[in-house]
Amino acid sequence: DIQMTQSPSSLSASVGDRVTITCRASQSINGYLNWYQQKPGKAPKLLIYGASTLLSGVPSRFSGSESGTDFTLAIGSLQPEDFATYYCQQSYSTPTFGGGTKVEFK
Amino acid sequence: EVQLVESGGGLVQPGRSLRLSCAASGFTFDDYAMYWVRQAPGKGLEWVAGISWNSADTDYADSVKGRFTISRDNAKNSLHLQMNSLRAEDTAFYYCVKDFNRGGYLFDTWGQGTLVTVSS
Numbered sequence: 001d002i003q004m005t006q007s008p009s010s011l012s013a014s015v016g017d018r019v020t021i022t023c024r025a026s027q028s029i030n031g032y033l034n035w036y037q038q039k040p041g042k043a044p045k046l047l048i049y050g051a052s053t054l055l056s057g058v059p060s061r062f063s064g065s066e067s068g069t070d071f072t073l074a075i076g077s078l079q080p081e082d083f084a085t086y087y088c089q090q091s092y093s094t095p096t097f098g099g100g101t102k103v104e105f106k
Numbered sequence: 107e108v109q110l111v112e113s114g115g116g117l118v119q120p121g122r123s124l125r126l127s128c129a130a131s132g133f134t135f136d137d138y139a140m141y142w143v144r145q146a147p148g149k150g151l152e153w154v155a156g157i158s159w160n161s162a163d164t165d166y167a168d169s170v171k172g173r174f175t176i177s178r179d180n181a182k183n184s185l186h187l188q189m190n191s192l193r194a195e196d197t198a199f200y201y202c203v204k205d206f207n208r209g210g211y212l213f214d215t216w217g218q219g220t221l222v223t224v225s226s
Contacts, residue, residue, distance in 0.1 A: 049212055
């Protein structure tokens with residue numbers, strides 16, 4: 001199985017900060033990388049697929065990029081509703097998730 | 107509005123069986139692959155099983171292969187997960203998930219989850 005290594009596991013930030021989360025695949029996944037947001041007690045929500053395509057309705061402050069087997073989720077200006085846990089997931093083969101990044105209020 | 111509503115979770119003893127169901131509405135059910143994804147309390151996400159739109163293809167995580175069976179009834183817009191020989195490590199919230207397309211492991215819409223607790 002393809003391993004997805006996500007970092008950091010948690011971070012503290014303030015409203016208005018720019019935040020970046022990284023996900024590294026153990027082998028090439030040809031851009032088949034998706035990002036999810038999960039709030040406490042709720043199901044995950046798909047934000048970005050294909051490394052950089054925002055799902056309809058997702059605010060433009062979210063963006064995704066890729067460089068080889070490294071993928072980045074960026075939140076341009078953190079808003080109160082963005083405090084959550086974020087997961088990456090590869091859909092190139094049998095799906096696997098990163099360990100998650102909890103974005104907490106500083 | 108797309109809705110997925112899981113049912114069938116609960117407390118079960120190790121070695122016993124449980125069957126989860128998911129009622130789908132708000133979309134053309136037989137146009138999409140469907141999945142089960144689980145999350146142990148306080149832990150990360152783990153894909154469990156998937157089924158193609160026409161049930162021709164199914165696949166499973168190694169951790170459940172041979173014990174769990176995914177199925178669907180397109181006439182009733184329902185998805186199921188038969189879980190046998192349950193273990194303590196199967197304790198988790200189980201989410202019913204719709205694919206973005208006919209298949210591709212892109213988890214578009216999630217149900218609210220149903221909790222399965224395996225304990226004596």
